[in-house]
Amino acid sequence: MSTLTEPVRVTTPGNPVSRSVRDSMVIAQRNLIRMSRIPEMIIYGLIQPIMFVVLFTYVFGGSMRIGGSSSAVDYKNFLMAGIFAQTVTFATASSGAGIADDMHKGLIDRFRSLPMARGAVLTGRTLADLVQTAVTLVVLAVVAVVVGWRVGSDGSTNAGKVLAAFGLLLLLGYAFTWIGALIGMSVRTPEAATSSGLIWLFPVTFISNAFVDPAHMTPWLRHVAEWNPFSATAQAARVLFANPGRSTSHAWPMEHPVWASLIYSILIIAVFRTLAVRKYRSATA
Template sequence: MSTAVQALGDGWVVAQRNLIKIVRVPEILVFVLISPIMFVLLFAYVFGGAIDTPGVNYREWLIAGIFGQTIVFGATFTGAGLAEDMQKGIIDRFRSLPMSNSAVLVGRTASDVVYNVLSLVIMALTGFIVGWRINEGVFKALAGFALLLLFGYAISWVMALVGLMVPSVEVINNASFIVIMPLTFISNAFVPTQEFNKVLKPVVEWNPVSAVTQASRDLFGNTGLGPGSDAWSMQNPVTYTLIWIVGIVVVFAPLAVRQYRKAASK
């Protein structure tokens, strides 16, 4: 059996195990589903009147930003799941088996896409209720969702590496909050690019979260008068997002697998 085929086969067995957990631990599912609803409602109604988005209703404009933020936060599950498996000795069990070295990570990052699919569905439904619309047709919209999921998948590999390095689940939850909050707030997810000051504006324009938000916003047709920026990244958000996705996976997947191989759980 070739290495790649074995990694996929073993990865599928691991993914099935993770998927069973989604059903058996409904608390996680509730969290996955409730928090995006909360974000949609909070931003739509708290900031809705205060932020100016030329040519489009703020609530319609906002939803792609919430999608982007939630997708990035969703990657935390990957890190937390791996940190928990380390703590409980399950990684040791896997490492003592003659299975592919990348299978645990391949399976984990794949099964976590399911969480993201579920939360996107819930957010989209909530979005429809508060006024979000798809204006560019179903295919473009599906492309938008696919891009969001791919981006989330890539970030999962970053979190996989972090999850294998931290001593406990609590650390990963706190650490990811510290990184993800600024990453998503200094982006165009909630506030249009043109509203940021001179110092922050370039950060916003080149932030990958802005890119994936802008790309899906374009594909859903919620951009109004445009991205509010002439930066190449904002004019070509799909390409720029794809570059990030490939770059992150190429760099972080091997790093995470290397960390997995030497991870010594206590």
């Protein structure tokens, strides 16, 4: 006569923090290996931002005014920080869809039976997505240079500031992947995760200073754009790149965009990582 028993949970010795880091790295490696075997995931992820660069640069660039200038070159340099920020945040949808897919296939239940840190599954997934986002950002920067984007036209930037700008962009992207992780844990199918991820991303990215100067918006919409975390990172990137579009707004995030970007991203990570891990624990309890 056979009896059903609960899976045996084996605890591994060692510091809980180091164990969590080790488990997260294992999950991240697993996801990176899977991504490398499906190169179309990266290819399709590159197509959309490249299309935005081409469309906004050559279709809308001539009619856009930045700081009183209608120069297509000025708008091109203004635009790229917004395109970079949009690219890293749109990775949220794929992150949520991937986690929802793992849930749908029962992979999360398999991880549950292993002696591993509870937050490692989500942390590993978001770290793998961060690596993919970094690769996409590098390729997009090359494309931007090809179409005429330049940094430091006034000589007020350097390599350290440029790297810091890309670091802030990746930090924002990582923060937003935790929002995607929470969405992926909260829906039943990958399709629902993708749709729900894009629904809120579009207003966040377009009600901002990514593509136009908020000074031309109606007052209430301008205030929303100026306090948008997305706007803070885009503005911080422009400042560090020494690109056109320095804000004349007196809103604190626009006067101190680098600090605002750091604070926003850290707060988003702290809040949504806590919520996502809690959701993971309750979903697999």
